[in-house]
Amino acid sequence: GAVVSQHPSWVICKSGTSVKIECRSLDFQATTMFWYRQFPKQSLMLMATSNEGSKATYEQGVEKDKFLINHASLTLSTLTVTSAHPEDSSFYICSARDWGDQETQYFGPGTRLLVL
Amino acid sequence: SQELEQSPQSLIVQEGKNLTINCTSSKTLYGLYWYKQKYGEGLIFLMMLQKGGEEKSHEKITAKLDEKKQQSSLHITASQPSHAGIYLCGAPTWNTDKLIFGTGTRLQVFP
Secondary structure, eight states: OOOEEEEOSEEEEOTTOOEEEEEEESSSOOSEEEEEEEOTTSOEEEEEEEETTSOOEEOTTOOTTTEEEEEEETTEEEEEEOSOOGGGOEEEEEEEEOTTOTTOEEEOOOEEEEEO | OOOEEEEOSEEEEETTOOEEEEEEESSOOSOEEEEEEOTTSOEEEEEEEOSTTOEEEETTEEEEEOTTSSEEEEEESSOOGGGOEEEEEEEEOTTSSOEEEOOOEEEEEEO
16 A cells, blocks of 8 residues: 655754654655644644645645745655744644545654654 | 534443444535544554445444435444554545544553
C-alpha cells in the first residue's frame, strides 16, 4: 500500500526557534498533501492544503506566516513552524492523496513537537 | 459547517466480544473514511464508503453507510487486543479534497 513518511518523528526546541517538518510520499506521487494538528485526546484539525507548485490553502484561523508550507515536488511537502512558542507544541500529521487513487488519503506517522 | 460525532467516546471490552462504533454527520455524506490510530502515531486507513447502503468488510471489521448517507457504523467481531486504538471517521466536504474528522472512539480490549 501507499506509504507516507514524516521526519522528524519528534522534536524538542527552544521558544523562538523555527522547526521544519518533512512529509514524503514514498511510493506514489501526490499533487496534494494535507497538514493536520492534533492535541492530546482530541481529533485531527486540518491546518492547510498543500498543492504542488502553488501556494498552500490555509484553514480559517491558521496563521500562514507562522506555519510555512512548501510543496516543491510531487513527493515532498514541508511545514515550517516559525518562531515557535510553547502553545505550538502538538502532534502534527500529514496526509497525501495518491495521484492514481484520488479517493484515499494516506497518513504519515506524525511528528511530535515540544517547544520549551 | 459539517460536524461528525462519534459514539461512544470510549469503549472497554473483553477479548472475543463484538462491538460497534457509530459516526453521525450533521450533513449528507459524500464519502466516509474509517481510520485507526494508535496513541502518538499516524492513521491507518481501514475502509472507505461512498454509496448509501454500502457495506465493506476486512478481516473482522465491517463498516456500513446508511441509506440516507448521514451515519456510518464500524463493527468489530470477536475483538482482540490488537484492535485496541482510536478509531476515527473522516468525511470529505462538498467539492473539496479536505477531510473533517469525528471526535474519535478510544477502544481498549482486555484479555
